[in-house]
Amino acid sequence: MNTIKKSASVAVTLSPAKIVDADALRVALTASFRAHAGNEMEQRAAVLELLKTTMADGRAVIREALEAGMKGIMTAQSLCYLQDVIIQALYDYCRVHAFPSAHHTEAENICIVAVGGYGRGTLAPQSDIDLLFVLPHKQTPWGESVVEYMLYMLWDLGLKVGHATRSVNECIRLSREDITIRTTILEARYLWGHEPLFDDLMDAFWNQLVPGTGREFVRMKLEERDERHARAGQSRYLVEPNIKESKGGLRDLQTLFWIGKYLYGVQDPRDLVKKGVFRASEMRTFMKADEFLWAVRCHLHFVTGRPEDRLSFDIQIEMARRLGYTSHGGMKDVERFMKHYFLVAKDVGDLTRIFCATLEDQQRKAAPASSAANSLRNKLAPLMEAVGFGAKVRRGAAPLPPGFVLDGARINADTEDLFSSDPVNIIRLFHAAEMNGTHIHPDALRLVRRSLKLVDASLRKNDEANRLFCEILVSEHTPDIALRRMNEAGVLGRFVLDFGRIVALMQFNMYHHYTADEHLIYAIHILSGIEKGVDADQHKLANDLMQKVQSRKVIYLAMFLHDIAKGRPEDHSVAGAKIARKLGPRLGLTPAETDTVEWLVLEHLIMSDVAQTRDISDPRTVKDFADKVQSPERLKLLTILTTADIKAVGPGVWNGWKAQLIEQLYDETLPLLSGKNKALSRTNRVDAAKDVFRTRMADLGTQTVEALIERQTPSYWLVVDPDTQERHARLMAGADETAGPESVLEIGVTPLPDNEATEITVLTPDHAGLFSRIAGAVDMTGANIVDAKIFTTTDGMALDTFWVQSDNSKVVDEERRVARLKELIEKNLRGETLPKDTIARERKRTRRQQAFEIEPQVIIDNTASERFTLIEVNALDRPGILYDLTRALFHLNLTITSAHIATYGERIVDVFYVKDVTGGKVVQDGKKEAVTSGLISAINSRLSPQPKDVKDRVKKRTERREAARETGKKARAARTKRLKGAAE
Numbered sequence: 001m002n003t004i005k006k007s008a009s010v011a012v013t014l015s016p017a018k019i020v021d022a023d024a025l026r027v028a029l030t031a032s033f034r035a036h037a038g039n040e041m042e043q044r045a046a047v048l049e050l051l052k053t054t055m056a057d058g059r060a061v062i063r064e065a066l067e068a069g070m071k072g073i074m075t076a077q078s079l080c081y082l083q084d085v086i087i088q089a090l091y092d093y094c095r096v097h098a099f100p101s102a103h104h105t106e107a108e109n110i111c112i113v114a115v116g117g118y119g120r121g122t123l124a125p126q127s128d129i130d131l132l133f134v135l136p137h138k139q140t141p142w143g144e145s146v147v148e149y150m151l152y153m154l155w156d157l158g159l160k161v162g163h164a165t166r167s168v169n170e171c172i173r174l175s176r177e178d179i180t181i182r183t184t185i186l187e188a189r190y191l192w193g194h195e196p197l198f199d200d201l202m203d204a205f206w207n208q209l210v211p212g213t214g215r216e217f218v219r220m221k222l223e224e225r226d227e228r229h230a231r232a233g234q235s236r237y238l239v240e241p242n243i244k245e246s247k248g249g250l251r252d253l254q255t256l257f258w259i260g261k262y263l264y265g266v267q268d269p270r271d272l273v274k275k276g277v278f279r280a281s282e283m284r285t286f287m288k289a290d291e292f293l294w295a296v297r298c299h300l301h302f303v304t305g306r307p308e309d310r311l312s313f314d315i316q317i318e319m320a321r322r323l324g325y326t327s328h329g330g331m332k333d334v335e336r337f338m339k340h341y342f343l344v345a346k347d348v349g350d351l352t353r354i355f356c357a358t359l360e361d362q363q364r365k366a367a368p369a370s371s372a373a374n375s376l377r378n379k380l381a382p383l384m385e386a387v388g389f390g391a392k393v394r395r396g397a398a399p400l401p402p403g404f405v406l407d408g409a410r411i412n413a414d415t416e417d418l419f420s421s422d423p424v425n426i427i428r429l430f431h432a433a434e435m436n437g438t439h440i441h442p443d444a445l446r447l448v449r450r451s452l453k454l455v456d457a458s459l460r461k462n463d464e465a466n467r468l469f470c471e472i473l474v475s476e477h478t479p480d481i482a483l484r485r486m487n488e489a490g491v492l493g494r495f496v497l498d499f500g501r502i503v504a505l506m507q508f509n510m511y512h513h514y515t516a517d518e519h520l521i522y523a524i525h526i527l528s529g530i531e532k533g534v535d536a537d538q539h540k541l542a543n544d545l546m547q548k549v550q551s552r553k554v555i556y557l558a559m560f561l562h563d564i565a566k567g568r569p570e571d572h573s574v575a576g577a578k579i580a581r582k583l584g585p586r587l588g589l590t591p592a593e594t595d596t597v598e599w600l601v602l603e604h605l606i607m608s609d610v611a612q613t614r615d616i617s618d619p620r621t622v623k624d625f626a627d628k629v630q631s632p633e634r635l636k637l638l639t640i641l642t643t644a645d646i647k648a649v650g651p652g653v654w655n656g657w658k659a660q661l662i663e664q665l666y667d668e669t670l671p672l673l674s675g676k677n678k679a680l681s682r683t684n685r686v687d688a689a690k691d692v693f694r695t696r697m698a699d700l701g702t703q704t705v706e707a708l709i710e711r712q713t714p715s716y717w718l719v720v721d722p723d724t725q726e727r728h729a730r731l732m733a734g735a736d737e738t739a740g741p742e743s744v745l746e747i748g749v750t751p752l753p754d755n756e757a758t759e760i761t762v763l764t765p766d767h768a769g770l771f772s773r774i775a776g777a778v779d780m781t782g783a784n785i786v787d788a789k790i791f792t793t794t795d796g797m798a799l800d801t802f803w804v805q806s807d808n809s810k811v812v813d814e815e816r817r818v819a820r821l822k823e824l825i826e827k828n829l830r831g832e833t834l835p836k837d838t839i840a841r842e843r844k845r846t847r848r849q850q851a852f853e854i855e856p857q858v859i860i861d862n863t864a865s866e867r868f869t870l871i872e873v874n875a876l877d878r879p880g881i882l883y884d885l886t887r888a889l890f891h892l893n894l895t896i897t898s899a900h901i902a903t904y905g906e907r908i909v910d911v912f913y914v915k916d917v918t919g920g921k922v923v924q925d926g927k928k929e930a931v932t933s934g935l936i937s938a939i940n941s942r943l944s945p946q947p948k949d950v951k952d953r954v955k956k957r958t959e960r961r962e963a964a965r966e967t968g969k970k971a972r973a974a975r976t977k978r979l980k981g982a983a984e
Helices: 022-035 040-068 072-098 141-156 168-177 179-186 195-209 214-232 250-264 280-304 313-322 333-366 371-386 424-436 442-450 457-461 463-473 479-488 516-532 540-546 552-561 572-586 591-602 606-613 619-629 632-648 656-674 682-696 702-710 714-719 722-738 770-780 815-829 835-842 881-891 925-940 950-983
Strands: 111-114 129-135 161-167 189-193 404-406 410-413 746-752 757-765 784-792 797-805 857-861 869-876 895-904 907-915
Touching (some): 040 280, 072 111, 129 168, 168 179, 179 250, 189 195, 333 479, 410 424, 424 479, 457 463, 463 479, 516 552, 540 632, 552 591, 682 714, 722 797, 869 881, 869 925, 881 907
Parallel strands (some): 129 161
Antiparallel strands (some): 111 129, 404 410
């Protein structure tokens, strides 16, 4: 198994006697019963208090041992033991004291069975307690009283108890009908009571229910698994994973054991080695993964105090500290912890593939022609595809290379020395699987892992190996599946060493949804889809351009390399370009192709940055961008690369608004690069825009149309598209009909579903601070401004247009929210609301945001525009920050003419085009310093006080916990002394 070294810790063990003294507990319960004889209420209260104390003391001892270095599984087993003792003692108390039976009959026998996770003998700190009360036949009044008393007592202890009371026959009948019940009984464990009933249950389960139902069980568990993954997220490389439910989590390991136990009757995962399902080395990987995940889960439950299984950003920092990870080699402690987690998740994926492939292979060999075996193989096939191992054999597939054979429709090595005799065969294996669309046999994968040392400098220099790899990378079939196969097998990171540095690398931010290696492979998947026309309605421009590029090698290699240098001290674009310069010739690219790949990697962020944070209607913006790009071919490639890169960040990141911005930048830049930009002068372009406007607005009448034209400045006609011009004109015409220009306040709200944004236009007499007031109103609704353009008409009216999205980057089109937007903007402009107070009340910074710190930065640029000063603000996002920034600009006597708001997870990049009170740029050094200082103060003005340093919070919380534990130790020592006294 891949591992990440952490700071050394001493292994800690815990004996049962240190957790709880079972005999002393029973003696104390008896003494308590006698001390309150005749008073049932006092007896019950005393029992409850005694059990609470016992449970709290035991859990405290276990937690201390875990934090001192005890293993995760031992912690879970210790918690289970503590719970066992409490339930056993409680049952004995019921039988002997609470509900004594002078004439106990066979019908009053009860067997308490631990089922589900509790039945496995491992219990997380906040997990449910699943109990099955097994009866001989039907419930008796005595048995009902005992069960009820126990359940209420356990609930009063604060436990979450799942329970059922059934006979053996009922258990078997319900297990046939419900796969969940069947699985809980599969893990049943005798806890206390009449043990022959447990024996009867297990005998009936294994002899009456299991035979002949293996394939059904496998099918249902795999379907259940798929549904769980769909809920938790399909990738095992999500940066905020659920350690129980996500791909590669605890539940995946448990599913493997459930299936193995059901099919082979094993009672311990290690018994699967004897059944030929896993090798000894693979079982060691299984046990290490299980141990790591249990350690994380136990710490997570203790830290949060709730059944939390999601590793959110705010929790990851604390978990890294508790588990002993330290910052090293340019990686933060939290990044090293999460890298270890993702390597473990990858190991679980490997085990899943091996398990399912071996199971299918055994079924095939056992009954190669039977329909039953074919049925099971068909059920397993979707799972194999889901974990990255392929498709059906393609029609017209090429013959397999020498040394390879088809073994049950899987490519296998013909001899054990296939790779050692010619290491190129390692790359050839993945190439053949990709070109033929076949799975890879688990034995071949095992041989690959044992041969990884052969992927060395010699193989990396081999022309044939590099040719095969390049064909995999640019495959017209499923290059992402092939690359993921190589990555999962450990080959990709050794064949391309720089890729190996980012395997399982998590970037600790809220923007990227996947690890760095998964992002690159997923980006290849998106690129392949663009080439095939998948989701063409989402990115039509990229789909069209993909058919026109001169070299597929260039775009695919640039996509593969664009983030390959993440996690290094230097800029990843610069470092990545150097890698491209070396790797291009190695993979057979021409010098010209290599130059283009190098440039694309170096500049892969520029189009996204310009489109989202600059005013594309400003001629200087487009000219500077065109000067960087230099050629139409590069522009095509960069547009495709940018589209796929943004979409590969994660679900929902790419949207119609970003697509529209990218397309607009492309359309504005292409004429400059193709020599067509001089076709129309500025005056001619203004006149042409006015002519289009006259045609579109003819229904308003010539006099009205000409009056509207005269109210707009020449720059308006150059930067506003015809559709928006029409919406503006109809809003202005409507306002003229209803009120005079001095008193008008008109607000137009237009959802634009194709752009996934909502356009808000405000027409009102111009006055300072208008932008800030509108921003505050939008913020109060929970929506986000993504772009804004501000115009002042020739008659002194402000015509301000904002494009907003909901908090999930979608169009705001719900009638109630649209009405709320208009209402708040109107109230704000009339001075009826206080945005800052309302934002503080209605919107709070999330716990996830609190995990991050970003040093605020203000950049003042007077070169990016001929007419305006650009002010770029980089800062940690928080509710109300745009309102605070724009209010600060207002107090600095700056007029905003356009604003471009981009959010990258927890980080904002807000760019404002401004003029000073004289209509000029901000050029004086003193004024620049005042602007910088004012905006930094606005960023730091919290709506609610927040600690500056997450580590300080952790330290204070730790100090409080340690003080509480010290107090607890003293209290427990006193209680133990009292228990011993009672026993004597």
